[in-house]
Amino acid sequence: MSNTKITNTTIATTDVLNRYLFNDMHVRGELVQLSKSYQSIIKNHNYPVGVRVLLGELMAATCLLTATLKFEGEITVQLQGDGPIGYMSVNGDNNQQMRGIAKLKPQQKQTKANSLHELIGKGTMVITIRPKKGEAYQGVVALEQATLAECLAHYFEVSEQIPTKIWLFSDDDKQQIAGSLVQLLPDGDGSSENLIKQESDFEHISQLTNTIKADEIFSLDAQALLYRLYHQEKVSLFEPQAISYQCGCSHDKCLAAISQIAADEIESILAEQSKISMTCDYCLTTYDFFYDDLKSFISKDSH
Numbered sequence: 001m002s003n004t005k006i007t008n009t010t011i012a013t014t015d016v017l018n019r020y021l022f023n024d025m026h027v028r029g030e031l032v033q034l035s036k037s038y039q040s041i042i043k044n045h046n047y048p049v050g051v052r053v054l055l056g057e058l059m060a061a062t063c064l065l066t067a068t069l070k071f072e073g074e075i076t077v078q079l080q081g082d083g084p085i086g087y088m089s090v091n092g093d094n095n096q097q098m099r100g101i102a103k104l105k106p107q108q109k110q111t112k113a114n115s116l117h118e119l120i121g122k123g124t125m126v127i128t129i130r131p132k133k134g135e136a137y138q139g140v141v142a143l144e145q146a147t148l149a150e151c152l153a154h155y156f157e158v159s160e161q162i163p164t165k166i167w168l169f170s171d172d173d174k175q176q177i178a179g180s181l182v183q184l185l186p187d188g189d190g191s192s193e194n195l196i197k198q199e200s201d202f203e204h205i206s207q208l209t210n211t212i213k214a215d216e217i218f219s220l221d222a223q224a225l226l227y228r229l230y231h232q233e234k235v236s237l238f239e240p241q242a243i244s245y246q247c248g249c250s251h252d253k254c255l256a257a258i259s260q261i262a263a264d265e266i267e268s269i270l271a272e273q274s275k276i277s278m279t280c281d282y283c284l285t286t287y288d289f290f291y292d293d294l295k296s297f298i299s300k301d302s303h
């Protein structure tokens with residue numbers, strides 16, 4: 001394996017995304033290992049175990065997806081259906097700043113469900129891509145495969161016609177999540193000989209990646225893991241990208257939302273409660289606004 005060093009460390013570098021390329025093949029790969037950033041997303045929410053594991057998997061999947069962005073922008077992946085979870089959503093940008101939430105239906109706060117289909121029921125995955133410049137676009141696929149990894153791979157096949165395989169791992173005791181993606185990189189040469197080679201390269205790398213074990217992905221760093229999986233191949237590993245938890249809510253954004261409320265309604269809430277409180281669904285931070293914060297909204301169209 002070229003361009004990478006073998007390390008003996010068993011301490012994984014977590015909260016990073018690694019991207020790599022097979023030098024002699026039209027195949028690329030990604031590896032994501034989450035710890036602190038995932039723990040921040042589930043903190044204080046008291047999600048049942050099945051829900052927090054699925055949210056972690058969705059977070060890892062969203063990291064893998066945002067790494068495919070070729071421009072500045074963000075991706076939101078939302079699961080919705082008729083199961084115990086009303087919706088689950090993770091949002092990430094090209095800097096791997098992530099946030100996410102699971103909204104359980106009122107009677108389902110303690111659900112024991114723990115597979116994608118038990119939790120979401122009959123449902124869909126909605127992927128929204130918002131470039132900083134230009135139009136947003138959305139892809140919707142039915143959740144027809146058994147696992148989230150398979151559903152996402154199916155999305156790539158349908159919407160982008162790119163053969164893709166995805167593996168997701170969770171360790172609820174250590175509160176760690178990890179994932180890997182392998183993708184064919186089609187080139188301009190459409191000759192049948194070339195297509196057959198591409199397909200067999202992709203299959204070969206997929207089979208090697210399929211030997212990855214949970215205890216390896218949670219204990220080895222990227223270099224050691226790539227050596228373990230692909231030591232007979234030539235692999236170029238790019239600079240790792242840090243993944244962080246970033247909610248993005250703020251006092252000012254809440255104030256902007258309140259400014260949309262009618263002045264007489266603001267006045268009546270203040271008269272009743274002496275303040276308007278807003279709690280962020282994602283990080284559960286509460287922002288309080290008193291008369292002095294809001295008087296400009298009241299006076300502007302008051303009589």
Ligand SMILES: [Zn+2]
Nearest residue numbers: 247249280283
């Ligand atoms: Zn927040």
